[in-house]
Amino acid sequence: MSQTFYDEVQEMRARYPDPLSAVLPALQLAQDRHDGWLPEAALREVAEALDLTPAYCLSIASFYDMFHTEPVGRHSVEVCTNVSCAVSGAQQVLEALERELGIGVGETTEDGNVTLRAVECLGGCGWATVVAVDNRHHLHVAARDVPRIVKELGE
Ligand code: FES
The missing domain is CATH 3.40.30.10 (Glutaredoxin)
Structure with a gap:
């Protein structure tokens, strides 16, 4: 995981009383950095940065239309x-x-x-x-x- 991504997620995490609230912005950041979708590696990065499991991150990502768990077009x-x-x-x-x-x-x-x-x-x-x-x-x-x-x- 790039230190920069980890650091950015830590900044997001610090903005909320409950670190779980940072899941959505962290997923958005990861998606932006992975050509508009969330491969397994991106879910692992988010999970690691927020002390969650990749499965939990996937459950959130698959619930919202704004996240993509498959490659997307331009x-x-x-x-x-x-x-x-x-x-x-x-x-x-x-x-x-x-x-x-x-x-x-x-x-x-x-x-x-x-x-x-x-x-x-x-x-x-x-x-x-x-x-x-x-x-x-x-x-x-x-x-x-x-x-x-x-x-x-x-x-
Ligand atoms: S039903 Fe609300 S925008 Fe289509």
């Missing part, structure tokens, strides 16, 4: 499929993205450019369907908008 396309978006055509948007990108949900394009995911509520229920592209939210997305969204990813 760009991320996330479609909210919760209730408001579901009744506003999220499934059609998702299927249009699958067709346009040539991959299924949870997969990454062969060139490593885009990962497509279905996620829980993105907090924009009044503007359904919501699609997050590299964390920038597109609102009122319909299947007809998909070719434009995908084209922008290649630019």
Whole structure:
């Protein structure tokens, strides 16, 4: 483990009354340093820095949509499929993205450019369907908008 990562996590740890509270920011830091995902080595680094087990860190990482336990593409396309978006055509948007990108949900394009995911509520229920592209939210997305969204990813 690099000393720098360990030291940074110790600084995070010191900010909270309960060291367990540092798990999320430590996982985010580890993910940022591992090309946007958390390989086993990253989970071990977080666990070691916080005196936890890698299994515990994995249980946290696998619960939250913002963490990835598999390699991801350079760009991320996330479609909210919760209730408001579901009744506003999220499934059609998702299927249009699958067709346009040539991959299924949870997969990454062969060139490593885009990962497509279905996620829980993105907090924009009044503007359904919501699609997050590299964390920038597109609102009122319909299947007809998909070719434009995908084209922008290649630019
Ligand atoms: S249900 Fe889609 S943003 Fe909340």
